[in-house]
Amino acid sequence: MEINSHKTPPLRTRLAPTPSGLLHPGNGLSFILTWAIARAQGGTILLRIDDLDQARCREAYVEDIFRTIDWLGIDYDEGPTGVADFQANWSQHLRLDHYQQALEELRSSGQLFACACSRKAIRALAPDGPYPGTCQQKSLPFDQPNVAWRIFPPPTAAAVQLRIWQQGLTRVTIDQPDAWVLRQKDGFPAYQIASLIDDTHYKINFIVRGADLWDSTLVQCYLAQLLDHTTFSDAVFYHHPLLLDEKGNKLSKSQGADALQSWRKAGQSAAVLYRLAGQHLGLPHPVLDAQALVQALQSINKK
Template sequence: MTRIAPTPSGYLHLGNAANFAANALLAARTDGRLLLRIDDLDRARVRPAYLQDVFDVLDWLGIEPTEGPRDVEDFTAHWSQEHRMPLYRAALETLRTRTAPNGPQLFACPCSRKELADGVHFYDCPTAGIALAAPQVAWRIDTRGLPLHAQMPDFAVRKKDGRPSYQLACTVDDYHYRITTCARGEDLRASTAAQAVVSDLLGYPKLEERMDVIHHPLLLHDGGKLSKSQGAGGVRELGVSRKEVFAIAKAWLHLPR
């Protein structure tokens, strides 16, 4: 099973639409199963209009996921990540209680964004032994010695407010839904590496053995990365056809047009 996993933090752009198409093509080439998983952990950025936009773009592309919500109402009632909070909390509890003698260690970090400059902790958190139960601490993984350290030093699995981080939730969800393949942007390469680390710490089977992750290029606009827009418009206003979106996806996957 593959998955389409947008974050509803703005109106989707052409790159997002091509990513949807790439995952639909991957599903068609494998077991035909395609999950729509809307990642709405970051509650502050989610808007109902952005949720609706996900369904509108799928409709426009003619993609029908085989699993997941049918519409915004179904999503809110049954599929929001809020409903899987017990799973994430159980995973965090596993990380807290499991000791991986030779693996990367979990530690508590009270640093503000400013105090955590370039991966250097103001409070020497990785070695300071701050209690994980202390209030207002993030839980981070000590990434020293890991290849991903340069891009994602000491990434968080739990945020200061006690909620799971994206890396934790994505790892748990991919395992929970038995995702076996997915296409994601190459900007998420470090995230994939971080999720492989979390997966190991949780005792899941190796991520690289259970998931075939394809990192595709990003579409650039004037040399910069496309970003979701906050205003109305969206991908259907760009003047591209459904066929052109699928052509981009096919090129990413090295499929004949």
């Protein structure tokens, strides 16, 4: 359970929601797990709101993030205090230079190529598979409009090393090497690079995320190796099980899952999420709120 020792720096983690919809129970579970592990170990929590996708982000969804955190009964140590503070001081749009700098570094070391393929053309050649390699040897100019920047795919059987919580250093083969898009056609950085650069910038060393982001973790670890971002390469990851609906499908905003906003409006508590978090963390007895969860974790840590 313990990841801190005299050798490792104090735990720094983050809550990293995207304001492209109302938060759903899976986000709530992820927040609770992140918060409780950090608090039980005296760590620091950053609130980082990933608003890069301008087309989908809404102010009301940013507001929903703050309300959800209050309703869950959790807190954080660094990050925006409200919508106005977020927009003025914390938006990812204020860090575009950082992302571009990393992209330039990869480009100048020959790791990237420009791709002018349409989605339709890629789908026609590779309906389910990785990028078909169309532009890989064309040396298209990077600065022409309407090209994406892709990374040359890792070699077959390439592996990354990552630290998995409660398991330690693990070597994992990248199952689906691909020429991932790192800069989109509109010039904005892709999620993989923005998330990695932010985690590096804020010196995050403990990352909690849903199991659906496992592949993203491998991509980001691969990029961190290329960029020699050692805080990220040394970070500890915990991929928690996803919340499923009665049919066994992942609960998500896009599937119209019950938003936490409606739980709040109905006067419902988050007890069911705390109970589930306690189960995931292997607690022997059910817990129903934030304080009980942290206390139970601390008593396990002491053993």
